[in-house]
Amino acid sequence: MLEPVKIGLLGLGTVGGGTVNVLTCNATEIARRVGRYIRLTHAAAKDYNPALIKGLQQIDKISDDAFAVVNDPEIEIVIELIGGYSPAKELVLKAIENGKHVVTANKALIAIHGNEIFAAAKAKGVMVAFEAGVAGGIPVLKAIREGLAANQIEWIAGIINGTGNFILTAMRDKGQTFDQALQEAQALGYAEADPSFDVEGIDAAHKLTILSSTAFGTPLQFDKTYTEGIGKIEQQDVLYAGELGYRIKHLGITRKTMTGIEQRVHPTLIPERRLIANVDDVMNAVLVKGNAVGPTLYYGAGAGSEPTASAVVADVVDVVRTLTTDPKNRVAPLGFQPEALSTIEILPMEETVTAYYLRLNAIDKPGVLADITTILGDFGISIEAILQKELTTDASHVPIIFLTQRIKEKNINNALAKIVALDAITGEIMRIRVETLG
Numbered sequence: 001m002l003e004p005v006k007i008g009l010l011g012l013g014t015v016g017g018g019t020v021n022v023l024t025c026n027a028t029e030i031a032r033r034v035g036r037y038i039r040l041t042h043a044a045a046k047d048y049n050p051a052l053i054k055g056l057q058q059i060d061k062i063s064d065d066a067f068a069v070v071n072d073p074e075i076e077i078v079i080e081l082i083g084g085y086s087p088a089k090e091l092v093l094k095a096i097e098n099g100k101h102v103v104t105a106n107k108a109l110i111a112i113h114g115n116e117i118f119a120a121a122k123a124k125g126v127m128v129a130f131e132a133g134v135a136g137g138i139p140v141l142k143a144i145r146e147g148l149a150a151n152q153i154e155w156i157a158g159i160i161n162g163t164g165n166f167i168l169t170a171m172r173d174k175g176q177t178f179d180q181a182l183q184e185a186q187a188l189g190y191a192e193a194d195p196s197f198d199v200e201g202i203d204a205a206h207k208l209t210i211l212s213s214t215a216f217g218t219p220l221q222f223d224k225t226y227t228e229g230i231g232k233i234e235q236q237d238v239l240y241a242g243e244l245g246y247r248i249k250h251l252g253i254t255r256k257t258m259t260g261i262e263q264r265v266h267p268t269l270i271p272e273r274r275l276i277a278n279v280d281d282v283m284n285a286v287l288v289k290g291n292a293v294g295p296t297l298y299y300g301a302g303a304g305s306e307p308t309a310s311a312v313v314a315d316v317v318d319v320v321r322t323l324t325t326d327p328k329n330r331v332a333p334l335g336f337q338p339e340a341l342s343t344i345e346i347l348p349m350e351e352t353v354t355a356y357y358l359r360l361n362a363i364d365k366p367g368v369l370a371d372i373t374t375i376l377g378d379f380g381i382s383i384e385a386i387l388q389k390e391l392t393t394d395a396s397h398v399p400i401i402f403l404t405q406r407i408k409e410k411n412i413n414n415a416l417a418k419i420v421a422l423d424a425i426t427g428e429i430m431r432i433r434v435e436t437l438g
Contacts, residue, residue, distance in 0.1 A: 004037040005320050008069040008100075009059075010091060011081035012048035015105055015132070015312065018305030019079060022313045024055025030313070034320050044069045070095040077319055079312060080104040089113050092128075093120055101126045101323075103315040105308055107133035111206040111222040114213075118333045125327040129315035134207045135160055137307030138300040139314065140286045144214050145335030151290030153215040155255035157268075157437055160207045162282030162302045163191045163198035164230050164250040168267075169280040171238045172247065178233055190282055200229035201250065201265040208252030211286070212263045216256055216344065217336035221263070224346035228266035237359060237430060240387060240401050241269050246357075246434070247277040253435065260345035262352045269357050269434040276437065287437060295437075350410035355384065355434035358404065358416075361397040363424040369400065372419055379415040381407050397426050403434065 007023075009016060023030070023040060031037045040059045044066040050056055070078055070091055078095040080102060082088055088109050095102050096117070104110065110117070110130045121128045131141050135158065144153065159165050163185055170181035182199065185191035197203045205227040213220045230250050241248050246269040255262040270277045275297055279285040284302025289295045301307035322330050332338060362368045369388070376383065387401040404412070416429050 002036040004039040005076050005323070006039055006041045006074050007316065008072055008075035008078045009040055009043040009081065010045075010066045010069055010079065011083070012043060012045035012053060012062075013081065014305045015308045016043075016045065016079075016081040017048065017053040018309030019081065019312050020056060020059070021054045022306060022309045023316075024058060026313070030317060034317055036320065038316060038320060042069050042072050042075055066091050067094065070098060070100065075100060076323070077101045077103060077316060079316065080106060080109075081312070082106075083108070085109060085112065089117075092117055096120045096124050096126055096128070099124055099126060101128070101319045103129045103312055103319060105130070105132035105312055107203070107206040107210060111209040111220055114210070114220040114333070118338065121333070122327075122338055127319050127322065127330060128333050129319055130210070130333070131315050132308050132311035134210050135284045135286055135298070136300070136302040136304060137310040138284060138286065138298045138302065139311065140288070140298040141210070141214055142314075143296070143298060144211070144288060145331060148288065148290050148293060148296070149335065151292045153256070154289045154291055155253070156211050156215055156286060156288050157251050157253045157276065157435060158208070158211065158286035159249055159276065159279050159284055160211075160252050160286065160302065161198055161201075161204040161250060162284060163195065164201075164204070165279065165284070166190050166282045167199070168230060168233070168238070168248055168250060171233070171235060172242070173280075175235065177235055178231060199231055201227045204250065204252045204265045208254060208263065208265055211252065212254035212261060213334050215254060215288070216261055216342060217334060217340065218261065218342050218344060218346070221346050224263060226264040226266065226349040226352075230267050232430070233267055233432075234430070236399065237357075237432065240359065240399075241357065241432075242272070243387060244269075244357075244385060244401070244403060245272055246270060247272050248432065249277065249279075251435070256344075257347070257353075259351065260347040263346050264349060264352060267432050269432055270437055274437055350408070350413060352409050353406050354409070355406045355436075356402075356404045356412055357430075357432040357434055358402040359430040360400055360419065361426050362400050363396060364398045365424065368422075368424040371422060371424070372400070372402075375415050375418045376402070376404070379407075379411045381405075381411060381415055
């Protein structure tokens with residue numbers, strides 16, 4: 001068997017510790033697959049718990065100097081698991097400059113700086129692998145890039161943030177408010193003390209940006225990803241969605257149309273019969289529609305120590321397998337040859353097309369419903385269903401719920417501006433997009 005490949009590791013936190021565990025426990029099986037052993041010889045971490053990491057004693061050198069790892073001449077592959085933008089970006093670019101391959105789970109880094117990093121890697125003839133950055137242990141990027149390479153991808157819809165999915169599941173199954181469900185998620189360790197990246201959709205937007213570019217062969221464009229969180233979802237919306245045969249999920253959606261690419265993250269009603277509608281708690285799932293294969297579903301743990309480490313180590317295995325390959329014959333980071341990336345436009349949100357759930361509070365008197373439907377009709381918006389709740393004894397307004405057919409977002413924006421100005425309407429109008437995923 002050939003000499004072991006020497007690996008440098010940046011970060012010994014949750015995923016870093018899991019990576020050490022997986023590489024140690026599965027070392028022989030991995031070597032059988034690759035034809036040589038993979039050895040972690042140099043690691044850097046500011047803080048870690050040795051009691052939680054199996055195989056730590058097999059690492060030759062551990063310090064708090066990350067640049068010492070990327071500058072170590074014996075290291076062939078650097079695994080970056082410290083997260084964030086800086087110093088992760090500087091470390092990754094330095095590793096590439098030193099001719100080292102890079103494996104990372106850092107979706108924020110790839111979504112924001114991936115174009116620059118990939119260009120640097122191409123110039124040096126090294127690989128950058130980032131499967132663990134999207135959907136944890138689910139190998140969905142590999143599936144799109146390689147398993148579905150014969151297809152034109154038509155659209156992707158994914159539950160790609162476990163915290164948000166846990167909150168929406170608790171609101172549906174336990175009748176909790178958003179705040180109650182968030183507190184439970186924090187108590188269980190699923191949500192951070194500052195949960196904004198999860199509940200505001202930023203984490204999912206990082207991942208969707210990567211999914212979209214991998215699906216359609218476009219440069220990474222995080223700044224053009226429409227991002228909306230779940231903080232405004234109320235218990236009544238969960239209940240009304242159920243009455244209409246839908247469930248609310250926080251989805252990342254990207255779709256190629258005749259005019260451009262939709263790239264959006266937001267709460268979404270989906271029919272409860274769909275498999276993805278039944279993905280609950282902290283689990284992730286990504287639905288990919290190819291023109292030849294049809295719809296395919298990828299399900300599993302989207303986070304966690306060893307599930308994410310599974311993807312990290314799989315990337316290391318891929319890199320080791322191709323160490324002697326001509327760089328021009330390797331699979332490109334986004335699955336398309338860099339010179340063949342498309343310039344197709346990412347559509348602004350007002351140009352996207354979907355159906356809508358609308359909940360508004362209206363005075364219960366004759367003519368109000370007619371006024372609302374007239375305005376919707378004026379903007380070409382057809383109604384699929386109406387749900388009007390009974391007036392309670394202590395209320396002067398009644399909730400009215402509309403499901404519309406598919407229409408361009410700017411038409412809905414214009415209609416709602418006129419509806420909210422009616423004297424009979426109070427408060428904000430709740431708008432949730434609807435996708436059938438058929």
